[in-house]
Amino acid sequence: MSSDQLTIAIPRGALMTEALDCLERAGIDTAEVRSNDRKLHFPDVGIVTVRPSDVPTYVESGAADLGITGKDVLVEQSYREFVELADLDFGGCTMVVASIAGDPDPMDVAAARLGVIRVATKYPKQAAAWFASHGKQVEIVEVKGSVELAPLTGMADGIVDLVASGATLRENGLVARAEISTTTARLIANPVSHRLKATEMDRVAVLMTRA
Amino acid sequence: MTPILNGSNARPGPSGTRDVLPDEMRELRDMTRVMVDLLDDAGYGEVRTPTLEYERAMDGSELGPRAAYRLIDEHGDALVLRSDMTVPIVRVAVTRYEPNALPLRFSYLARAWRRVKPRSGEAREILQLGAELIGSEPADAAVELLELCGEALSSAGLADWQIGLGDGRILGELLASSGVSADDAEVLLEAVRDQDLVTVDSLAQRIAIPQAATIARTRINGVDLEEFDPVGLGINPASPAWSDLTAVVRALSPEFRARVVLDLGLAPKIDYYDGLVFEAYDPAIGRALGGGGSYDALLRAFGSSASGFGFALDTELVHAAVAGEERGEGS
Numbered sequence: 001m002s003s004d005q006l007t008i009a010i011p012r013g014a015l016m017t018e019a020l021d022c023l024e025r026a027g028i029d030t031a032e033v034r035s036n037d038r039k040l041h042f043p044d045v046g047i048v049t050v051r052p053s054d055v056p057t058y059v060e061s062g063a064a065d066l067g068i069t070g071k072d073v074l075v076e077q078s079y080r081e082f083v084e085l086a087d088l089d090f091g092g093c094t095m096v097v098a099s100i101a102g103d104p105d106p107m108d109v110a111a112a113r114l115g116v117i118r119v120a121t122k123y124p125k126q127a128a129a130w131f132a133s134h135g136k137q138v139e140i141v142e143v144k145g146s147v148e149l150a151p152l153t154g155m156a157d158g159i160v161d162l163v164a165s166g167a168t169l170r171e172n173g174l175v176a177r178a179e180i181s182t183t184t185a186r187l188i189a190n191p192v193s194h195r196l197k198a199t200e201m202d203r204v205a206v207l208m209t210r211a
Numbered sequence: 212m213t214p215i216l217n218g219s220n221a222r223p224g225p226s227g228t229r230d231v232l233p234d235e236m237r238e239l240r241d242m243t244r245v246m247v248d249l250l251d252d253a254g255y256g257e258v259r260t261p262t263l264e265y266e267r268a269m270d271g272s273e274l275g276p277r278a279a280y281r282l283i284d285e286h287g288d289a290l291v292l293r294s295d296m297t298v299p300i301v302r303v304a305v306t307r308y309e310p311n312a313l314p315l316r317f318s319y320l321a322r323a324w325r326r327v328k329p330r331s332g333e334a335r336e337i338l339q340l341g342a343e344l345i346g347s348e349p350a351d352a353a354v355e356l357l358e359l360c361g362e363a364l365s366s367a368g369l370a371d372w373q374i375g376l377g378d379g380r381i382l383g384e385l386l387a388s389s390g391v392s393a394d395d396a397e398v399l400l401e402a403v404r405d406q407d408l409v410t411v412d413s414l415a416q417r418i419a420i421p422q423a424a425t426i427a428r429t430r431i432n433g434v435d436l437e438e439f440d441p442v443g444l445g446i447n448p449a450s451p452a453w454s455d456l457t458a459v460v461r462a463l464s465p466e467f468r469a470r471v472v473l474d475l476g477l478a479p480k481i482d483y484y485d486g487l488v489f490e491a492y493d494p495a496i497g498r499a500l501g502g503g504g505s506y507d508a509l510l511r512a513f514g515s516s517a518s519g520f521g522f523a524l525d526t527e528l529v530h531a532a533v534a535g536e537e538r539g540e541g542s
Contacts, residue, residue, distance in 0.1 A: 062497020062541075079328040081498060083406040191406060192492045192499065195375045195472045198430035 004200050006193070009064035011052035014164075015185050018090040019068040022187075023047070026207035056080045056188065065193035065201065071183040072162055076125050083189040085201075086209045091185040095126060096176040098169055099158035100151050105177055110157040111136060120150030120159045127160035130180045148172040227279070227327055227335030235530075239338075242367050242533065243320055243526055246340050249366045250318035253359055255342045258317045260299040263290045269298055272512035274483035277326040279335045292324040296341060297483065297506065297521055304345045305513045313346025313517055320526070334527070339501070341523035349505060350458045352520035353487050356503060357459070358467055360522045364491060364500070368533045371541065372500075373470045375490045376434075376460070377477030380452035382426055385445050389420050403427050404478040420445070427476035434473035436460055444475075455487055483509035491524060495535025500528045 010019045010033070020030040029045050040049050050058055053076075055069035060080045067082075072095060074084065097119075099107045107117045120141040121127040131138040141156050148168060150156035162183065163169055169176060187205060194201060224230065231239065251257055263282075266289040270278055275298045278291035293299055296319045304315050320340045327333040342359060344352045357374065364372040382403060386396040395418050402410040408428060415424035422445035431439065436457055441448050448454070460468065472492075479488040480502065488504035503522025510519050535541060 060497060079331040081406075084409050087409050186409065190497050192494070192497055194406075195430050195474055195490075196373055196432070196492055196494055198432055198472065202428075 004197065005046050006065040006197060006200060006204060007046045007048060007063070009055045009058040009067035009069075010047055010049050011055055011069050012049050013052060015052060015068065015070065015091045016049070019088075019185065022068065022088060022090075022208040025210060026204045028204075053077070056082055059188050059190050062190045062192060065190050065197060066204070067188050068185055069188070070162070071186050072123060072126070072181075074186060074188065075181075075183075076123050078125075081191055083191055083194045084186055085189050085194075085205050086187040088185040088187055088209060091183075093162045093164050093183050094176075095123065095160065095162050095180040095183060096169075097127075097130070097158060097160055097178040097180065098163075098174045098176045101173055101175040105158075106151065107158040107177065117158060118156040120147050120156035121161060122147060123160055123162075126180060130160070130178075148174055225335075227333065229334070229336075239526065239530055242530055243338075243340060245366045246363045246524075246526075247318065247320050249363055250340075250342050250359070253316075253342075253362075255316045255318035255344075255359070258300065258303065258319055259321070260293070260296070260303060260319075262292060262322075264293050264299060264302075265289070266291045268302055269293055269295075272298070272483070272509060274298075274481075274506075274509050274512060276323075276481055279324045279326045293321075294325040295323050295481070296321050296339060296523065297343060297519075298509065300343045300521075301345070301506075301509055301513050301515075301519065304343075304517075305510070305515045310517075314352075315345045316342070317345075318342045338526045339523045340526050340529075341501075341503075341521060343519065343521035345510070345519045346517040347520070349486070349507075349518045349520065350455060350462065352518070353455075353459045353505065354462045356520050356522055357463065357489060360489075360491060360501075360503065360524070361467055361470065363524065364493075364529065367529050368536075369493055369529065370536060371494050372532075373472060373492050373494075374467075375430075375472045375474040375477050375492060375499075376456070376487070377474040377489070378452045378456050378487050379477070379479050379484070380486060381446060381450075381456070381475055382423060384447065384450050384452055385423060385426065386420070388447065389418075389445070391418050391420065399423060400478070403476055406476075408476075429473070429475040431473040433469045434460055434471050439473075452486070459487060479504055483512075487520075489522070491522075493532040493536065494541030495538075496528060496532045496541075498528070500532060501525050 023030050033042055033047055052069045053073050055067040056077045058064040059067040059082050099105055110117045117138045119127050119138045120143050124140045124142050128140055147159045147161045269291045276294040278294040280292040282290050284290055300317050322338050324336050399414045411427045412424045415421050426444050446453050483506040484504035485508040486505040490499040490502035501524035506519045510517050
């Protein structure tokens with residue numbers, strides 16, 4: 001890592017292609033990253049590819065100067081230190097409360113009969129905050145993926161998850177009952193790099209956010 | 212390495228605390244001894260204060276870092292493990308010295324215990340090295356302590372340290388003079404403290420004061436005031452905050468100034484810093500090694516009208532930065 005080259009953490013998965021498009025706009029060559037799905041570390045162009053939920057970890061530690069990940073991840077990890085630099089305006093999703101389609105809503109049944117709703121989610125903090133603000137007692141069941149499975153197997157009465165089109169919910173017989181928030185991809189910075197590499201960081205950030 | 216004792220008999224220490232073993236301890240002690248001597252030689256006599264303070268003295272002003280541990284003594288009084296050394300030193304200054312003894316200079320190498328954000332993995336127990344100057348002319352005190360902090364970092368063996376320097380009042384003054392409602396101003400300043408510049412941008416747009424977002428994002432490496440136009444940013448050059456900041460920057464040596472990042476969005480992490488504020492960085496470590504600033508408000512809370520300025524460094528982070536520089540990180 002040279003003193004003026006920035007290291008940028010890119011999220012693998014749904015946000016990756018558009019994140020790389022952002023870097024292209026800033027003049028960073030992403031051809032090797034796009035053509036090599038297994039490699040994680042590209043020191044020549046200053047790119048590391050990590051899980052979206054690991055982006056704040058790499059940025060907070062200073063292993064990456066900049067990172068791109070969803071606002072949903074940032075809210076969940078608000079205990080970490082990072083500078084939220086820009087809304088990159090892609091990867092738009094909605095965080096919803098969902099349960100098995102039909103009337104009555106299985107979450108209402110659970111609340112009425114058992115007093116507690118079991119909610120499966122990858123976002124325990126946001127899920128707990130939403131239900132608390134709506135006066136409902138919940139038991140959060142934290143899962144790492146395929147959240148839709150939890151109500152189908154009876155492990156949970158409902159889920160809190162991020163949806164783009166809603167197709168996955170429909171295919172699994174679930175329906176959104178409420179919207180919690182909307183989220184887009186954000187550009188975040190390590191607080192020390194943000195000061196010590198201010199000029200280069202501002203230059204790159206402006207180019208990345210110019211649609 | 213297999214621990215001598217493993218399995219069900221192992222008892223780790225309380226969360227946020229750790230053991231320091233001889234190899235690390237030797238390095239830490241060598242490093243801190245040089246730093247303590249440097250402060251003492253500069254006229255900052257080392258002091259020791261009790262590990263325990265009355266809760267009403269330590270937390271009463273609600274200006275210092277929140278204490279992590281509290282307990283009750285045999286009289287039923289609430290005590291805390293001190294969360295900071297600045298508050299006890301202010302207590303010492305106002306209770307042990309006559310007003311005509313000012314200015315007072317103190318240094319310390321002491322442990323403090325502070326509340327941390329859940330899951331952040333931060334240490335509750337920290338070993339701080341710091342210096343306090345009470346009752347001196349504010350700009351002189353700032354220059355003296357900034358340069359002393361730099362010398363302390365150099366004496367620890369750091370080559371590449373830098374200082375971020377700002378003043379939380381600048382943004383506050385702009386918002387107050389622009390007729391922004393107190394609620395909007397508080398939300399915006401809170402977003403600046405959280406380093407959430409996306410919220411800062413959208414709020415500044417909504418209240419039609421785009422300069423607020425520009426100020427929050429202004430960082431200038433190796434600050435050159437001659438090339439900087441405060442009026443263009445809506446800063447009143449005659450305001451106390453701006454005149455303090457520029458007086459201090461002009462009085463710093465050119466070598467020191469080359470290491471300064473003027474950071475107009477720098478918000479104090481501790482509530483008693485009420486004016487000029489700074490943080491110490493090293494490119495080898497992703498977080499601030501410590502910081503300081505002026506804390507007249509804390510002295511007022513103890514009934515004194517004197518001004519105060521100080522800094523504190525987290526010695527374990529400084530040590531990690533020294534090790535990081537040796538490994539060539541951040542260069």
